[in-house]
Amino acid sequence: MTIDMNNASAVTLRVNGTDYPMLLETERNLLGAIRDEVGLTGTKEGCDDCECGACMVLVDGQPVNSCSYLAVQAQGREITTIEGLADGQQLSELQAAILEAGGVQCGFCTPGMLMSATALLDRNPSPTREEIKVGLGGNLCRCTGYGRILDAVERAVTIR
Amino acid sequence: MSFAIATTLDQALAAIADGARPIAGGSDLVVGARHGKAPLPESLVAIDRIAELAEIKAGGDVTRIGAVVNHARLMTDPTVVGNYTALADAAALVGSPATRNVGTLGGNIMNGSPAMDTGAPLVVMGAQVELQSTGGTRTLSIAHLWDAPGSNTAAAGELCTAVLLPPPGDRCGSAYVRLEYRRAMEIAVVGAAAAVVLDEAGAIVNARVALAAVAPTIIEVDGIEDLVAGRALDDDGRAAVADAASSQASPISDMRASDAYRRHTVGVMARRALDAAVRRALGEEIAVPVNRALGIGAA
Known part of the structure; x- marks a missing residue:
C-alpha cells in the first residue's frame, strides 16, 4: 500500500x-x-x-x-x-513516584522524563540505577540535578 | 512536497527512481531540515515499514543486516553482540534511547558523517554495502562508500538495502571505543575500531584498525599487520599501533577538539580498541559498550 x-x-x-x-x-x-x-x-x-x-x-x-x-x-x-499514562484519576506508578520523590521542580522536563522512564520499565522492569541513567540519557533537566528523578524511577520499580 | 509510505522494496525503488529521497527514522533528514542545514527534499518515500529491510540474517557465507535495522536492535541482537561486537559497541554509544530507536544502520552509513560511530567497526570487519535500484543490485566495499564529509558514492536511484558481513570465525574479536565528553547525545570527538583473529597460541594472525572523526571520511590505518602479527599483543605492538593511528590521522580543529588533541587521542583510542578486541578474541567477556565496561570516555 x-x-x-x-x-x-x-x-x-x-x-x-x-x-x-x-x-x-x-x-x-x-x-x-x-x-x-x-x-x-x-x-x-x-x-x-x-x-x-x-x-x-x-x-x-x-x-x-x-x-x-x-x-x-x-x-x-x-x-x-x-x-x-494515567487511568482516569489514577496516576501511573511512575507519575505517583515522581510526585512522592519530589522529582519535579519547574515541571517542564517531567512529561518527557516520564515517557522515557515508561519505555525503560516496559523493556526492563527492574533496572539498576546505572540502567536508569542510560534510559533517561536523552532527557535534560535544568532544575533538580536528576537525583530525585532517578530516585522516583527506583521507587516505581520497588512498589511494583 | 509529496510523501509516500512504501511497504515493499519495489515500491520504494520505483519512488526513488522517480526522484524521491528515502526516509527511515528521519533523525538526520528532519533534524537537518529543522536546523536550517538543508530543507526537506520535495519528495520523500518512507522505507521504515519494509519488512525485508528490517531483517538480520545469519548463517551461510554472509551475515546480512537490513538497512533499517535500528541501533537499539544492533546493541542487543545476539548475532551482532556475539560475532560483530564492535558494531554493537558503536550502536550502544549513539545518542539516546530515542535516537537509537529511530536511527538506522543504513541511515548512519549513508549520511556519511566522518564522526559516525558504526563506520569504523564495519570497515575493520570487512563489510560490504548492498545498493539496489530499479536497474539491479550491486555491492561495494564499505570503504568505497564514502568520498567526502556528509557524502556517499551511491548513484541517483540507488537505495542502501543491507550491510553484508563475512561469517564469524574462531578466535575473532572486535571492539569500538571513542573519546566523548558526556555519555548521552554525544558525537565522537575521535573514535577507533579494531578487529583481530588469533591463532591457537594467542598470536595475532590478522588485525585491522579504523578511525572516526580524524579525516574527511572514516579511514583504515595502513600497515597494522606488519606491526603486530605473528606474536601475542605486547607493549611494543600497542605503542606502534597508537603511533601509526596518530600519524595517519589528518584531523581538523573545531568546537569539540583541536587537531593536535585529536591526533594524540586517536592513538590512545586505537590502542584501547585493539586491546579490547584481543581480550575478547581470547574469550574474555567485556560487556557492550566497551566505553562503559572499561571506563573509557565520560565518567
Missing part, C-alpha cells in the same frame, strides 16, 4: 487510543500535530533539535523525539503521550 499525499493531506493519528483525523503538511512534526491538531499540550517543545527530550512520546511503545519526527510517519502507529 502506498499513500500518496501532496501538501496538506488527510491523515489520521492514533493518540492514547483515540483516532484523530486531521490535515497535515508533510513537513509538520509530530510534536506540532499533537499540541496544535490533537490539542494535548502536555508534550513540550524544548530545544527543537532532538537534544533535550522535553518532546518525548512513545510510538508503538518506543521513545521518539516528537520535535524531529514527521507526523505523517506516525500514521497507523500507536502514539502515547503523557496524557495517556
Whole structure:
C-alpha cells in the first residue's frame, strides 16, 4: 500500500487510543500535530533539535523525539503521550513516584522524563540505577540535578 | 512536497527512481531540515515499514543486516553482540534511547558523517554495502562508500538495502571505543575500531584498525599487520599501533577538539580498541559498550 499525499493531506493519528483525523503538511512534526491538531499540550517543545527530550512520546511503545519526527510517519502507529499514562484519576506508578520523590521542580522536563522512564520499565522492569541513567540519557533537566528523578524511577520499580 | 509510505522494496525503488529521497527514522533528514542545514527534499518515500529491510540474517557465507535495522536492535541482537561486537559497541554509544530507536544502520552509513560511530567497526570487519535500484543490485566495499564529509558514492536511484558481513570465525574479536565528553547525545570527538583473529597460541594472525572523526571520511590505518602479527599483543605492538593511528590521522580543529588533541587521542583510542578486541578474541567477556565496561570516555 502506498499513500500518496501532496501538501496538506488527510491523515489520521492514533493518540492514547483515540483516532484523530486531521490535515497535515508533510513537513509538520509530530510534536506540532499533537499540541496544535490533537490539542494535548502536555508534550513540550524544548530545544527543537532532538537534544533535550522535553518532546518525548512513545510510538508503538518506543521513545521518539516528537520535535524531529514527521507526523505523517506516525500514521497507523500507536502514539502515547503523557496524557495517556494515567487511568482516569489514577496516576501511573511512575507519575505517583515522581510526585512522592519530589522529582519535579519547574515541571517542564517531567512529561518527557516520564515517557522515557515508561519505555525503560516496559523493556526492563527492574533496572539498576546505572540502567536508569542510560534510559533517561536523552532527557535534560535544568532544575533538580536528576537525583530525585532517578530516585522516583527506583521507587516505581520497588512498589511494583 | 509529496510523501509516500512504501511497504515493499519495489515500491520504494520505483519512488526513488522517480526522484524521491528515502526516509527511515528521519533523525538526520528532519533534524537537518529543522536546523536550517538543508530543507526537506520535495519528495520523500518512507522505507521504515519494509519488512525485508528490517531483517538480520545469519548463517551461510554472509551475515546480512537490513538497512533499517535500528541501533537499539544492533546493541542487543545476539548475532551482532556475539560475532560483530564492535558494531554493537558503536550502536550502544549513539545518542539516546530515542535516537537509537529511530536511527538506522543504513541511515548512519549513508549520511556519511566522518564522526559516525558504526563506520569504523564495519570497515575493520570487512563489510560490504548492498545498493539496489530499479536497474539491479550491486555491492561495494564499505570503504568505497564514502568520498567526502556528509557524502556517499551511491548513484541517483540507488537505495542502501543491507550491510553484508563475512561469517564469524574462531578466535575473532572486535571492539569500538571513542573519546566523548558526556555519555548521552554525544558525537565522537575521535573514535577507533579494531578487529583481530588469533591463532591457537594467542598470536595475532590478522588485525585491522579504523578511525572516526580524524579525516574527511572514516579511514583504515595502513600497515597494522606488519606491526603486530605473528606474536601475542605486547607493549611494543600497542605503542606502534597508537603511533601509526596518530600519524595517519589528518584531523581538523573545531568546537569539540583541536587537531593536535585529536591526533594524540586517536592513538590512545586505537590502542584501547585493539586491546579490547584481543581480550575478547581470547574469550574474555567485556560487556557492550566497551566505553562503559572499561571506563573509557565520560565518567
